[in-house]
Amino acid sequence: MRLLKLVPDNTNIxxxxxxxxxxxLTLALTLLAVGVxxxxxxxxGVDFVGGLMIEEKFPTPPSAxxxxxxxxxxxxxxxxxxxxxxxxxxxxxLPAPASNDEGATNAxxxxxxxxxxxxxxxxxxxxxxxxxxxVSGELIKHGVLAVVLAILGIGLFAIFRFEWQFGVSTIVxxxxxxxxxxxxxxITQFELDLTIIAAFLTIIGYSINDKIVIDDRIRENMRRYRxxxxxxxxxxxxxxxxxxxxxxxxxILLALIALLLLGGHVLRGFTAAMILGIVVGTYSxxxxxxxxxxxxxxxxxPNREKPGTTDKRSxxxxxxxxxxxx
Amino acid sequence: xxxxPRWKVASIVALLAALCLLAIPSFLPESVTNTWGSIPHxxxxxxxxxxxxxxxxxxxxxxxxxxxxxxxxxxxxxxEMRRGNPRxxxxxxxxxGGQLSFMLRDPTQVDAARERLLSITGGGAGMTGQREWDIQxxxxxxxxxxxxxxxxxxxxxxxMKTATEVVRRRIDAxxxxxxxxxxxxxxxxxxxxxxxxxxxQLKDLIGKTAKLEFKLVDTTANPxxxxxxxxxxxxxxxxxxxxxxxxxxxxxKRPVIISGDQLIDAQQTFDQQTNAxxxxxxxxxxGGRKFARITQENTGKPFAIILDGQVLSAPxxxxxxxxxxxxxxxxxxxxxxxxxxxxxxSGKLPIDLKVVEERTVGPDLGADSIRAxxxxxxxxxxxxxxxxxxxxxxxxxxxxxxxxxxxxVILAVMAMLNATLTLPGIAGFIxxxxxxxxxxxxxxxxxxEERRRGRSVIxxxxxxxxxxxxxxxxxxxxxxxxGVIMLVLGxxxxxxxxxxxxxxxxxxxxxxVTFTRMLVALWLRREKPKTINI
Numbered sequence: 001m002r003l004l005k006l007v008p009d010n011t012n013i014x015x016x017x018x019x020x021x022x023x024x025l026t027l028a029l030t031l032l033a034v035g036v037x038x039x040x041x042x043x044x045g046v047d048f049v050g051g052l053m054i055e056e057k058f059p060t061p062p063s064a065x066x067x068x069x070x071x072x073x074x075x076x077x078x079x080x081x082x083x084x085x086x087x088x089x090x091x092x093x094l095p096a097p098a099s100n101d102e103g104a105t106n107a108x109x110x111x112x113x114x115x116x117x118x119x120x121x122x123x124x125x126x127x128x129x130x131x132x133x134x135v136s137g138e139l140i141k142h143g144v145l146a147v148v149l150a151i152l153g154i155g156l157f158a159i160f161r162f163e164w165q166f167g168v169s170t171i172v173x174x175x176x177x178x179x180x181x182x183x184x185x186x187i188t189q190f191e192l193d194l195t196i197i198a199a200f201l202t203i204i205g206y207s208i209n210d211k212i213v214i215d216d217r218i219r220e221n222m223r224r225y226r227x228x229x230x231x232x233x234x235x236x237x238x239x240x241x242x243x244x245x246x247x248x249x250x251x252i253l254l255a256l257i258a259l260l261l262l263g264g265h266v267l268r269g270f271t272a273a274m275i276l277g278i279v280v281g282t283y284s285x286x287x288x289x290x291x292x293x294x295x296x297x298x299x300x301x302p303n304r305e306k307p308g309t310t311d312k313r314s315x316x317x318x319x320x321x322x323x324x325x326x
Numbered sequence: 327x328x329x330x331p332r333w334k335v336a337s338i339v340a341l342l343a344a345l346c347l348l349a350i351p352s353f354l355p356e357s358v359t360n361t362w363g364s365i366p367h368x369x370x371x372x373x374x375x376x377x378x379x380x381x382x383x384x385x386x387x388x389x390x391x392x393x394x395x396x397x398x399x400x401x402x403x404x405x406e407m408r409r410g411n412p413r414x415x416x417x418x419x420x421x422x423g424g425q426l427s428f429m430l431r432d433p434t435q436v437d438a439a440r441e442r443l444l445s446i447t448g449g450g451a452g453m454t455g456q457r458e459w460d461i462q463x464x465x466x467x468x469x470x471x472x473x474x475x476x477x478x479x480x481x482x483x484x485x486m487k488t489a490t491e492v493v494r495r496r497i498d499a500x501x502x503x504x505x506x507x508x509x510x511x512x513x514x515x516x517x518x519x520x521x522x523x524x525x526x527q528l529k530d531l532i533g534k535t536a537k538l539e540f541k542l543v544d545t546t547a548n549p550x551x552x553x554x555x556x557x558x559x560x561x562x563x564x565x566x567x568x569x570x571x572x573x574x575x576x577x578x579k580r581p582v583i584i585s586g587d588q589l590i591d592a593q594q595t596f597d598q599q600t601n602a603x604x605x606x607x608x609x610x611x612x613g614g615r616k617f618a619r620i621t622q623e624n625t626g627k628p629f630a631i632i633l634d635g636q637v638l639s640a641p642x643x644x645x646x647x648x649x650x651x652x653x654x655x656x657x658x659x660x661x662x663x664x665x666x667x668x669x670x671x672s673g674k675l676p677i678d679l680k681v682v683e684e685r686t687v688g689p690d691l692g693a694d695s696i697r698a699x700x701x702x703x704x705x706x707x708x709x710x711x712x713x714x715x716x717x718x719x720x721x722x723x724x725x726x727x728x729x730x731x732x733x734x735v736i737l738a739v740m741a742m743l744n745a746t747l748t749l750p751g752i753a754g755f756i757x758x759x760x761x762x763x764x765x766x767x768x769x770x771x772x773x774x775e776e777r778r779r780g781r782s783v784i785x786x787x788x789x790x791x792x793x794x795x796x797x798x799x800x801x802x803x804x805x806x807x808x809g810v811i812m813l814v815l816g817x818x819x820x821x822x823x824x825x826x827x828x829x830x831x832x833x834x835x836x837x838x839v840t841f842t843r844m845l846v847a848l849w850l851r852r853e854k855p856k857t858i859n860i
Contacts, residue, residue: 003717003719003860004717009774009778057690057691105681106526125688126688126691127687127688130684135383142817146811146812146815149815153811154807154808157804158804194819194820195819198753198819198820201808202808202823204808205807205808205827206761208801208804208805209801209804212800213797213800213801217797220793240775244764244767247717247767248760248761248767251710251760251764251767252761252764254760255760256706256756256757256760258756259706259753259756261702263698263702263752264698264699266695266749267749270750270753274757
């Protein structure tokens with residue numbers, strides 16, 4: 001049986017030559033993402049701004065305008081109404097009642113449920129979240145802290161296990177991945193809640209996975225071909241690991257697309273963020289983090305050579321170019 | 327590489343088989359596993375987002391506790407100075423700015439006063455060896471008592487332990503299944519109740535301090551003044567929402583006749599004449615005697631039944647109440663009477679609790695989420711399995727076996743650790759399927775490469791595993807770093823995701839590297855192929 005190969009053997013794409021363009025594109029994408037985030041703002045869920053979120057399921061897709069007019073008539077504050085899932089579920093976001101008494105929140109939830117139950121027979125409540133301003137502040141703080149610590153922890157690990165250039169280039173690439181994902185949330189106005197923070201941390205984990213695999217190969221090739229030019233080593237390493245990079249990204253994307261289409265609306269934002277993160281992360285692994293190593297001045301240090309292992313081969317006689325027969 | 331001694335094969339197979347068996351109970355309905363009796367059957371707990379139910383985060387008002395602690399101390403000081411011989415006259419006693427201060431009429435009594443203060447503030451050093459109160463004398467005759475941070479911390483700690491216990495008793499009384507009640511941090515309590523249909527009832531129950539007091543009604547008060555909020559000296563105006571005489575306020579005398587601390591039982595019953603719901607209470611021996619004495623002395627006068635600073639009812643004492651049994655009447659429904667009985671039985675909360683976060687998931691959404699999650703997982707698994715097989719042939723099939731075992735092993739480990747599976751946890755599962763495959767992709771790509779370099783089958787496989795293992799290690803350590811951070815800092819969904827991710831990282835390295843290596847080695851040894859299709 002002939003097996004499937006997504007990437008042909010012995011590719012020799014000059015990724016490094018494209019790095020000027022890649023850096024330009026990366027910078028443009030990042031600036032665009034940051035700009036959009038500032039201009040449009042993020043659609044922060046009750047997890048992060050506090051307040052109430054009620055999700056109600058209707059027997060048939062209701063008109064959002066009618067739901068809004070019912071809620072507006074209750075005098076419980078300005079409602080933000082969104083259709084989620086298959087259109088039969090409506091998410092209603094309300095500010096937390098001014099009163100500090102927890103009975104006030106209960107009263108609002110009950111009011112909304114009763115009113116909707118009367119206006120739309122057969123409507124049932126799916127869930128509701130209420131988060132006080134104090135807790136939402138903590139959730140934001142912890143979320144941001146988690147993301148920053150994860151980036152720093154991983155960067156430090158890369159610096160200790162490899163060279164400092166690997167740490168820096170990895171951090172730069174990850175920050176890029178996150179900013180672009182954030183920009184995506186600003187454009188689509190998907191609701192940003194706690195599960196999205198989990199998605200961000202996973203994107204970081206996955207993206208670094210990708211970069212470590214390439215970095216590991218660069219380090220290996222630096223030892224194997226000591227006299228080879230850094231550009232060639234990086235090109236060689238990225239090409240050698242390309243089948244794995246593409247293969248793994250495709251498998252994970254397959255799994256995530258299944259989740260996006262079938263996993264229900266609760267996880268939709270989460271999966272959307274992951275899918276985008278993986279695409280962006282794969283791009284930055286191939287084009288950004290490894291090429292950045294040259295800009296940062298990484299070179300094989302001669303004093304690290306062990307006697308007897310000196311190898312003067314260049315790319316011209318690297319083993320990989322000998323094709324096998326049969 | 328081919329060197330896999332029989333004992334090693336046997337132990338790997340035995341370990342994985344045992345873990346897979348342990349995963350089975352999680353797939354069976356509870357009605358089946360319940361009949362197993364003593365056979366161990368750990369199950370994966372379903373989180374509230376899957377099972378439906380309520381999550382509440384309660385926060386204690388510590389400032390309030392500090393205040394009431396000062397006020398208690400004020401009363402204690404006043405009583406102590408009055409009691410002993412000689413009596414120490416004090417004046418200008420006040421609680422302000424977080425401290426208690428008072429003045430001695432006779433400055434020569436400073437030492438005697440200090441002795442008495444030390445006796446009521448625990449000799450200056452509590453059980454922890456740290457002072458709970460700072461005692462200072464200023465201007466020769468003024469005492470200033472400041473609570474120390476250590477004392478306050480300890481008081482909050484004690485109050486929180488009691489509060490957690492009280493909340494547990496109240497929720498248990500509701501008869502809900504498997505509630506979780508845990509103290510979190512210094513001043514919070516997490517309550518999780520799976521499958522609860524009416525979270526309102528739960529909150530009503532928790533929201534009550536259930537501080538019950540009986541006080542005499544001040545019949546001398548001028549009703550017009552009471553409405554304005556003014557009461558005669560020694561009395562106070564309290565809200566009385568159900569007052570049959572009009573204004574929703576009433577004046578009562580300050581001293582507490584008897585309080586809920588002396589209750590030993592409370593039950594919801596019905597009034598024999600009107601059939602209205604009421605609460606029957608029973609005092610302990612000491613409380614019963616006190617109640618008898620006071621009702622004897624005040625027969626014919628009204629007294630007020632006060633719950634959490636609100637008057638429930640103010641009946642006349644028609645006859646002395648002997649034997650320590652009484653009824654509380656108010657504007658009750660069966661439900662509210664029952665709730666009051668539960669609150670009184672489980673004791674009063676030593677500290678006010680506020681709901682600062684609540685998440686309630688209806689049972690329908692939970693069931694929908696499970697269905698969607700399982701379907702997505704199954705489709706994801708099938709896609710990955712097909713893809714791996716057409717890409718790597720035999721090696722892909724080995725990887726697929728490893729992935730399936732990996733999923734079962736994660737479930738078994740979760741069941742044994744008593745971890746909870748949440749919806750983000752299912753997402754974690756799917757991601758684990760994806761990344762577990764990555765280890766095998768790395769290995770197989772490496773084998774392909776080595777084959778292209780012209781190495782023999784055995785050499786290629788050996789080098790493939792060796793070189794890839796290092797990369798897999800690096801990659802998984804970094805992944806684990808973000809997992810640990812999520813577990814430590816995250817809450818709710820983030821945590822649920824991290825649990826599955828971390829368990830998955832450990833188990834997938836074992837199944838994807840060690841287990842597939844064993845399968846490959848056994849095959850190579852048996853078949854001794856000259857060439858491999860990879």
